[in-house]
Amino acid sequence: MTTSRVPLSILDLVPVASGTDTTTALNQSVELARLADSLGYHRYWYAEHHNVVTFASSATSLLIGRAAEHTERIRLGSGGVMLPNHSPLMVAEYYGTLAEMYGDRIDLGLGRAPGTDPTTAAALRRGAAATDTFVEDVVELHRYLGSRDGGPGTVNALPGRGTEVPLWMLGSSLDGAAVAAYLGLPYAFASHFAPQMRHQALSLYRSRFSTEFSTAEIKRPYAMVGVNVLVAPTDDEARYLFTTAQQMAAGIYTGRRGPLQPPVKDLAAVLSHEVAHFVDDFQQVRAVGSPETAVAELEAIVADLEADELIITTYTYDPAHRTRSFALLAEAWGLDSHAE
Template sequence: MPNYKNINYSVLELAVVGQDIPHTEVFENSVELANLAESLGYKRFWLAEHHNMVSIASSATTVLMSHIASKTSTIRIGSGGIMLPNHSPLIVAEQFGTLGSLYPGRIDMGLGRAPGTDQVTAHAIRSDRMNSVFKFPHEIDEIQRYFKNENKNTKVRATVAEGIEIPMYVLGSSTDSAHVAAEKGLPYVFASHFAPSQLFQAMEIYYKEFQPSEYLDKPYSIAGINVVAADDFDEAEKISTSSLKMMLGVMTGNLDYLQKPQEMSPELKELRENPAFERMLKYSFVGDKQTVKEKTEGFLKQTGVDEVIVASHIYHQEDRLRSFRIFSEIMEEINQPVEANIKLP
């Protein structure tokens, strides 16, 4: 069945730190990937906020956003996302207002309410963050207000944000955020790449309850997937062992650097087939081009999302770049039937 909706595709970058790879090289790799993504037609390059994790270096998210925006020209740079309860809405508005002036028309603001870390670290970041969690919808309103020109008449201003247009996205991994995105008429991004269980329920809520706003006249949805693509299936399986071991560390609380790939072993295959792993990695697509294409097409047809955002935890940079090249080819092929619309009777 032909596809009559052009699907955007984007990158979710965590600046993953591999074993024996210094942070300077990690950040250089992120820039290289962003430049490649820009050349291949990826819509956005978003950076996640995580803290106190040796394997993730995107903790100072807006700093890294600015660095990558300075090294690229056209691709949208955003947060996937800023964990709002960790921050003051005023500071968020000032940071993104500054980014919006430095890189006009290229900055996205994705906001979530999870801590992006463990509870002890979350408390160290902001001791009153639980109060902010419950105020998440109101703090979104507060940030939006700081960006309005009318805010000039108030006592508290984010002067660098006033009049700057920064698209805002609501991120979530459960149904709670779907209600918020729908009520506020904002685009909705679901973290199905690591929390797939409530994807369809959340999307149903979002589309059913969506209220048009000054920011968006109809729903716009994005969903995350993991992709490890290679020129042949066995090579992709080998490359994917790094992310398998990383996920094991996340699930067991034994966090470590991203490990070098190894041959797929019976033990790792058994681990991958564990029910808990299968649930978490439901939308992790590993294989050659045809395999990943079939899985991606199935995902897009099932979900009906407007955009897919891709995370790829791959140790060797050349393998990671190749995976994103293959995925861009896949999306070009998936979107190709759209061009045939003009030929239809």
């Protein structure tokens, strides 16, 4: 199979491994951003999550700012900011400040879900009713980041106004696809954890895409899709190391979420048949294996979903294995390395 090599990007939730701590995870994350910058990855995004011991990615703007201080060319952004948790003005001020500090390297991906449980969502901001104003909030946020002064008596985002930070719409269902199409925004589909609707959602986005609304930022549909990836020198080692991510997915199903666990040789001995079936379906959009295997699987995903870009997520118990995975993939995919 031949296909064009689309850009590769990285999604980081700043995972915390058992036996370590948050500080360690945060330091590992910034080192990985530096590596990604040198290897030629296109974007490095952080995803907002709250009240989950597995991840340390609740404050995306702070993570982006730290990564920007240690990188030179890679685009940095949110994948995403969960807009129901925040006022549009504050988001515009945070990301406008980042843009003023670091120039045109900042992306603002927006999600409709709270990124947490309902109790925590209520503690974060406006309660369950906040999701009803999502489209209006996106429009308001777009206005804050635009170049026009709203006039006397109008609130402006300062910093923020005139930065025109690019907006992205995130989604895992048909709803997000419809909103992205209507608003004329690039679309990132979360097929790495919600694969069931990927074909329908991407088809809907492309068929309904319009540039007529004031928020339109691109002339034609642009779709990025999430993929679970783990690359190792051999297929067997990659599958073994991937059991850490599989155990993490099992914790989502059982409600017993915790730090990343070491890989296991016999996953069937750890997971029941029911849980294993969920995990396999949950992570079905994946590329796990040697560099050759992973590239072939990624090319198949690009062809199947007509993806314009891939954003990959990798979980390993040992951070050195995650670093190696990204380095092996960058070389095999033919990224333009900026390593010294």
